[in-house]
Amino acid sequence: MQDSRINYHTARYLISAAKLSQCPADSGAEVAFAGRSNAGKSSAINALTQQSKLARTSKTPGRTQLLNFFSLKQEDCRLVDLPGYGYAKVPVAMKLDWQAHISDYLAERQCLKGLVLVMDIRHPLTEYDQVLIDWCANAQLPLHVLLTKADKLSRGPATQTLNQVRKELSQRLGELGSAQIFSASKKTGVDQLSHRLDTWLLGPLQEEDEQQDA
Numbered sequence: 439m440q441d442s443r444i445n446y447h448t449a450r451y452l453i454s455a456a457k458l459s460q461c462p463a464d465s466g467a468e469v470a471f472a473g474r475s476n477a478g479k480s481s482a483i484n485a486l487t488q489q490s491k492l493a494r495t496s497k498t499p500g501r502t503q504l505l506n507f508f509s510l511k512q513e514d515c516r517l518v519d520l521p522g523y524g525y526a527k528v529p530v531a532m533k534l535d536w537q538a539h540i541s542d543y544l545a546e547r548q549c550l551k552g553l554v555l556v557m558d559i560r561h562p563l564t565e566y567d568q569v570l571i572d573w574c575a576n577a578q579l580p581l582h583v584l585l586t587k588a589d590k591l592s593r594g595p596a597t598q599t600l601n602q603v604r605k606e607l608s609q610r611l612g613e614l615g616s617a618q619i620f621s622a623s624k625k626t627g628v629d630q631l632s633h634r635l636d637t638w639l640l641g642p643l644q645e646e647d648e649q650q651d652a
């Protein structure tokens with residue numbers, strides 16, 4: 439199925455920003471990818487855009503502390519790779535450090551239409567995933583969870599995790615929350631992700647061609 443409305447393959451690196459004032463103009467529509475370092479964020483963006491080196495992937499966790507912007511050919515639409523909230527063993531320090539980098543962005547960015555929260559399907563709903571879920575609930579920002587590295591689990595446990603995460607999201611976010619299984623290695627779930635982003639960036643599909651009953 440290759441019928442997404444936006445061609446994500448057109449994504450190009452635009453700019454990196456260390457703070458809000460360095461971000462591109464706050465116009466159009468943007469979707470941001472967040473998640474723990476090493477969860478598979480950059481790989482997910484590369485799978486979505488069918489570009490192996492667009493968002494730098496690394497086996498070294500927590501290397502980039504910048505917000506990386508990618509522009510799509512679709513007018514004024516962008517993808518954003520947010521800094522990972524690292525591996526540090528000190529939760530409070532980790533939280534403050536991470537927040538210093540992107541809380542301004544999340545709070546102020548008007549063109550932000552939704553957040554993709556990337557979790558390793560073997561380690562879902564970590565403490566800081568929970569912080570982000572609460573943040574979205576408070577801000578009433580749509581959230582889509584990618585349970586990635588699904589190639590590392592068999593179908594049974596993967597589905598079990600998906601159901602658990604969906605239940606949690608529905609309790610805390612209602613209609614604003616959704617989740618899916620994903621694998622950047624196997625390209626599983628790319629179409630499902632594309633459709634979710636289409637809806638966020640362009641709005642719901644208009645059923646113009648649908649025949650109207652009298």
Ligand SMILES: Nc1nc2c(ncn2[C@@H]2O[C@H](COP(=O)(O)OP(=O)(O)O)[C@@H](O)[C@H]2O)c(=O)[nH]1
Nearest residue numbers: 475476477478479480481495496587621622623
């Ligand atoms: N098996 C498997 N490995 C993955 C997948 N996605 C990412 N990885 C690996 O996980 C590590 C971290 O990925 P990366 O995309 O850099 O994570 P980020 O820090 O969240 O951007 C890298 O070694 C990737 O090759 C996946 O879907 N399946």
Ligand SMILES: [Mg+2]
Nearest residue numbers: 479480494495
């Ligand atoms: Mg990365």
